Amino acid sequence: MILYLHIPFCDSKCGYCAFYSQTNQKHLFSPYIKALEIDLKYQLEYYSVKSIESVFIGGGTPNILDSKAYKQIFTLINPLLVSGAEVSIEANVNLISKSWCDDLVSLGANRLSVGVQSFYEDKLELLERKHKVKDIAKSLELASSFKNKSIDLIYDTALDSLARLKHELDCALQLDINHISCYSLSIDKDSSFGLKNANHKASLESQSSFIKQLLESYGAFQYEVSNFALPYKCKHNLAYWEGKDYLGVGASSVSKIDIKPNGASRLYASKDLSEYIKHPTKRVKEPLSEADLQTERLFLGLRSEVGVSTKDYSFKLLESLKDKIYIKGDHFFAKDLFLADEIALWLLRRS
Known part of the structure; x- marks a missing residue:
């Protein structure tokens, strides 16, 4: 079994993002974490989970929460982790601190995924990111307690050219990372960009091929359409692509469970934050x-x-x-x- 935990809070909402998250909800941090703990305990017991191969804590912005918020969550999952289990957590550049990273590693996290997105100020502004280019290298240094680190980059924006992409990849490869994800800008109809009908003309093929060729020339290996090993391959990603069962916990989370003789189902948690806090274990079931x-x-x-x-x-x-x-x-x-x-x-x- 693999486990996904969703943290639906952000300090600001990026224009391209369609993932479920809320801003200005600090008063809900504590009740949400309590609901998450109830949900996690229930799901682990209900499905008789005996072992967990990988965990991914995503969002939203997981490092918007104090490290203490994760203590009980790790108390529940640590006894179930197999030897060599991967425990990833996402983080935004502008909220990374050394103490937070050190605390998460002490609790049991061993992989950090950082939303860098770009090494150009104008592109960060376009994407409505809060950090500056100068913050990126410093944030990775503050996260030195994580031995496995990955960054995300976004390409195929109106500001991109092959020359600019080369600069961004060169900057990325100077960082202490062993994995990189490169995502083509996708404007979902429910995102801020989508609702504003943001003008976006894809030139995906040439940029995608350029990124692949350049990263492979530097020794990276493309093991999925958007993911490159340097040389580390994300175990959680591989488990999804291998079709393994996954348990989703948190508001808007999704699970896929195939237990004989009941058959396979996809299960959806509420996308409404208040509703989830009231009824954290409730799921809508879709037979597969x-x-x-x-x-x-x-x-x-x-x-x-x-x-x-x-x-x-x-x-x-x-x-x-x-x-x-x-x-x-x-x-x-x-x-x-x-x-x-x-x-x-x-x-x-x-x-």
Whole structure:
């Protein structure tokens, strides 16, 4: 089992972000954490969780909360962690402190994911981030107690060019990190940018290929469409792409559980913060058919190094894709991960 914990609080809302979070809700920090603890304890007991391979604490902005807020959460999960378990937590640059990082490592966290997003002031302003470029290196130094560190970058904005992207990647690789995620700017209709009908013209293909080629020339390895190992691969990400069960705890969290003989289900926690605090264990259940699971495995597997089992597809069908996939053992893989969704859709239409 892998575990996701959602912290739905931010000091400000970035224009492109469509993840569930709230600002100016400091008065709800304490009641939310209590609800989260109730929910976590209940879900672990209800599903008889005996071991946890990885944990990801995301948001929102997890480091908006004092480190003490996480004490009881780690008390609940630490006894269940397998040897070598990965415990990640997200953080915003402007809120990172040495004491917070040291405390989280002492509690049991061992991987930090930092939302850097850009090394240009004008781009940070466009993305409505609160930190400055000069803060980035300092924040990573303050997080020295974390031996595994990753950063996120955003590309394909109106300000990007290949020359600027090279500068950003050069800056990133000077940091003490062993993983980097590069995400194309996606404007969700529910985000601030989307609601304002922000003008965004994608030039995804050339920028994506450029990032891949440059990072690989520096020794990075692309193991998923947006993720590059330097040389560390995020265990939590890999578990999702392998189709493993995941338990989501917190407002707006999602779980996928496949327990025989009940079958697979996706479970949704309330997206309303007040409602979640009142009824933290309540879930809306969506049954998943074998076809649903197969479709999910297809999309997730092709987007990553995990690949997809050949047993569900005829040799003739796969042979017709020989210019876009390769077969190794009993799995097939996308030759170009950026074409993964296109390949998956083609297979779905013909299966």
